[in-house]
Each structure stands twice: as structure tokens, then as C-alpha cells.
Amino acid sequence: MNPAPLFSPSSEPFAPEWSSLLRYQVPAWYEDAKFGIFIHWGVYSVPAFKSEWYPRMMYQKGSAEFEHHVATYGPHTEFGYKDFIPSFTGEHFNAAEWARLFQRSGARYVMPVAEHHDGFALYDSSFTRWKSTTMGPKRDVIAELAEAIRAEGMVFSLSSHRAENWFFFNGGRAFDSDVQNPAFADLYGAAAPLTEHGFIPGEHGHDWLSEPYPDATFLEGWLGRTCELVDKYRPQIVWFDWWIHHVAFEPYLRRFAAYYYNRGREWGLGVAINYKYNAFPEGAAVFDVERGQLDGIRPLFWQTDTAVSNSSWGYTKDQDYKTVPALIADLVDIVSKNGSLLLNVGPRADGTIPKEDQEILLGIGAWLKINGEAIYGTRPWKIYGEGPTSIPAGAHTDTKRPAFTGEDIRFTTQGDVLYATVLGLLQDRVVRIRSLAGQPVKTIAILGSACVPAFAQGSEGLEIHIPDDVTLSPGLVFKLTLSH
Numbered sequence: 001m002n003p004a005p006l007f008s009p010s011s012e013p014f015a016p017e018w019s020s021l022l023r024y025q026v027p028a029w030y031e032d033a034k035f036g037i038f039i040h041w042g043v044y045s046v047p048a049f050k051s052e053w054y055p056r057m058m059y060q061k062g063s064a065e066f067e068h069h070v071a072t073y074g075p076h077t078e079f080g081y082k083d084f085i086p087s088f089t090g091e092h093f094n095a096a097e098w099a100r101l102f103q104r105s106g107a108r109y110v111m112p113v114a115e116h117h118d119g120f121a122l123y124d125s126s127f128t129r130w131k132s133t134t135m136g137p138k139r140d141v142i143a144e145l146a147e148a149i150r151a152e153g154m155v156f157s158l159s160s161h162r163a164e165n166w167f168f169f170n171g172g173r174a175f176d177s178d179v180q181n182p183a184f185a186d187l188y189g190a191a192a193p194l195t196e197h198g199f200i201p202g203e204h205g206h207d208w209l210s211e212p213y214p215d216a217t218f219l220e221g222w223l224g225r226t227c228e229l230v231d232k233y234r235p236q237i238v239w240f241d242w243w244i245h246h247v248a249f250e251p252y253l254r255r256f257a258a259y260y261y262n263r264g265r266e267w268g269l270g271v272a273i274n275y276k277y278n279a280f281p282e283g284a285a286v287f288d289v290e291r292g293q294l295d296g297i298r299p300l301f302w303q304t305d306t307a308v309s310n311s312s313w314g315y316t317k318d319q320d321y322k323t324v325p326a327l328i329a330d331l332v333d334i335v336s337k338n339g340s341l342l343l344n345v346g347p348r349a350d351g352t353i354p355k356e357d358q359e360i361l362l363g364i365g366a367w368l369k370i371n372g373e374a375i376y377g378t379r380p381w382k383i384y385g386e387g388p389t390s391i392p393a394g395a396h397t398d399t400k401r402p403a404f405t406g407e408d409i410r411f412t413t414q415g416d417v418l419y420a421t422v423l424g425l426l427q428d429r430v431v432r433i434r435s436l437a438g439q440p441v442k443t444i445a446i447l448g449s450a451c452v453p454a455f456a457q458g459s460e461g462l463e464i465h466i467p468d469d470v471t472l473s474p475g476l477v478f479k480l481t482l483s484h
Helices: 028-033 064-073 081-087 095-104 141-151 162-166 182-188 216-233 247-267 324-336 355-374
Strands: 035-039 109-115 158-160 237-240 272-275 286-290 302-307 339-345 409-414 417-422 430-433 441-446 454-458 461-465 476-482
Touching: 028 339, 035 355, 081 182, 095 141, 095 355, 109 141, 109 216, 109 237, 141 216, 158 216, 162 216, 216 237, 216 247, 247 272, 302 324, 324 339, 324 355, 324 409, 339 355, 355 409, 355 417, 355 476, 417 430, 441 454
Parallel strands: 035 109, 035 339, 109 158, 158 237, 237 272, 272 286, 286 302, 302 339
Antiparallel strands: 409 417, 417 476, 430 461, 441 476, 454 461
16 A cells, blocks of 8 residues: 655645645545554553553542552552553564554554653653663564554554643642652653642543643643654654643644644655544544544544443453444444544553454454455445434444444445445345435445345335345445446
């Protein structure tokens, strides 16, 4: 797969102003890719308790993580988050093996987390001593993954969650802990205090206020770190978590976007920025929905980021896994609405990817090997689909709806072909598509089968009769040619 140039050579460089940045165009490779892999791997994989927010919650008195930490590791003055780093060994981390797994999953781009909220960098950062090249694995994880991912023909991307470090460890200010030790301030950050409301404004979608306000030193450091990631590793997507929509980041986002987009022009590669909520104006970057979908076709390309687990992004000992059919249905639904799916896995601290995560990825890959033409390179039809299942729009809604049924059908197009995918399990061997009542169909095939189904059209829609030799399973795809 050859990444397409972002702009023609004659296009003007970007300026750090929204009027200039709104000239941005999503690269064709990204719109065609449709499916990527996210990787949350870090020091939080050592305690492997509850979620990757353990480093924050272990300092929140009254939380399950706080109680677990004290009972398991002792007082926070004697064993703080920094003390997990020596156990983050990554002795079985093999970037080539990871990349081969992701390639077999059918993913077209891969995005490791370069730095999470905890402030520990998985790359050779010149801004911090808290990094994987000198501590823990003592390897440049991002460099190794970039090389391996590209060697497998996939697009390398990365994410930065650095913004949230400003407040992330603030619970440690409320009692005697290592967060208050100046010797570790360069890991724990400002640990800015809570507001009078008792939560971080904007956290997980709460109404936005403007506190705690990061200072200029932190913001310039955020910009420097992010530009360094761009220069050292040449990612083709840079993904940001939610806190960049704090008012303080606005001028820095403009500066970064102009720098990054201009670097993409220099490289001759199509690049993209992912953002949540309203951090960027529509069209200046690619909108991302965390653990949720949209309820209709969005004219501008967008993305869902979610995980194979309902309970955590990072590895934990007790994961609540999603199923392969459910994830395939989500993928098809997202693509039918002009989106892409970024699916996360969480490796263990030793660098192994859990068997359950691997089986899910390989299950999706097996489906895509047969049905990928209904996904890769497609575009939305005039409607996204039909069926009884209602999809709530927005973040953190993926567990708030029923499962898709055999009546839920999604459409994608490629050239003169229309694909109709049945999201759930059919109850009988007749598929009824009401949306095709007034659209004459010439031919129908079933992807992965040589059997040719009989079909009939009437005022109530299209009826497809599935031959007995075809196994009924979720994700059955029909390839239709229509009369014009």
C-alpha cells in the first residue's frame, strides 16, 4: 500500500491559523484503510488492576485502586507509581511478532501510545529521564514498532496523552505520598489541584470549565515533545486524548498542526491528526469518537477508537472481552457512516499480547480476508443502512445499546458495486432489504461462496434467498450490481 501525498507540490505551506489549517485534506490512504490497531502498553501494565488509570486512581483515597495498592504494595511514601517501572521489563516484547499479528488482523495502520497520562515515554525523548530507553525495557519501543509495522506494509502512527499529565497525579497532594517529593516532580508533573467541584473539568465528557490551567512551561513542553515525536518517528497519524480541548491548548494546537502538516508535505506523505470533542474546527483534522459511534453518515471522514475489552485499555488480569461478531458489526456500521475503526489491545508488562486479544484480532482478520472488499477503499452509499437497532451517537455509548440483529443491514459502495452486510445472525434463509424497493438489481453474489442466490424485487423491497450450502453466520456480505 503506497501512502498518497497529502497535497500537490504547489500548495502553500500551512500557517498556525485556523483559516489556513482548514485547507487540510484527509489523505486517501486513511479514507481507504478503514481499520487500525491501537496499543496501550506502559508501566500501568505492571499492577494490571482495574484499568490504565491505575496511576491516577491509586492516589485517590476511597477508590478500589487506593485500597488495593496499600494492601498489596504498602504506603504511598514507600511504594509509589514510579516504583513499578523496574518491573516493566518487556523481556518478551518482539515488535516483528506484534506487527505480523496486526497484519494478519487485516489492519492497515497501527498506533502505539508513545506517552500516556502517567508521563512515562516509550521512546527516546530528549525532554525527560522517565523513558523506556533508560528505564524498564531499556529499548526504544516506538522506534522498533515503527520499523516493524512499516516492514509489514502498514502505516505507522502514534498517540500522545501528555496533556493530561498536568493534573493526573493530583490525588497524591491530598495525603503523604511520593507525589509531593520534588525529586519526582519531572514524572508526576504539576499534579494540579482539583476544582471545587471535585472532578477535573472535562474529564470523560463533563462540561468544560477552564481549570486547572496549565502554565506556559508545561504547554511549551507539550508542544516540544509532540514535535519531537513527529521528527524522530514520522508518524502518519498523531492522536490526542480529550484534554487538548482545554482552552489553554488552542494556540498550541494551531502551532502543532501547521508544523506537522508542513512536515507531511516535506515527506510527501499523507498525515492526519485525531481529536475529540471540539478541540479542532471541523475539517482541520479528523474527528474521533471514544468508545462510541455515530447515528448517521458524517460527510467528513471520522474515526471510532475502542478496545477489545469493555473494561480497560491497558492489560488487566480480569478483562471483559467483546466478541468477534460484535466487533465486526461495529466495524461495518462505522465504515457505512464514513468512518474508520481503531481497535485497541493491551499487552502484558512482559511484552506478550494476551491470547484472548490475539484470537479476537485473528477472528476479525479471517472475516476481512473473505469480505475485505466490502470494507477497504469503500465509500458510503446514499443511506448507511436499515434495521431495528438504534445506535446512540457520541462517546462512551458502546455498551448502552442492544446487539445488532439479522435485520440490521449496512451498505458500502465501491465503483458500481453495492455491498449489503447483515450485521447479526439471520433467523432464516431469506434476507429482506426494504431500502432496495425502488432500485433494480441486476446480479447478487455472496462473498466467500460460489453459490448464486435467487432473488426477487417488489414494492416492499428486495428478497434474497440464501442457498442451503451457505452457512448462516453474522457478517454475511452480499455483492450487488444495480441497474442504472
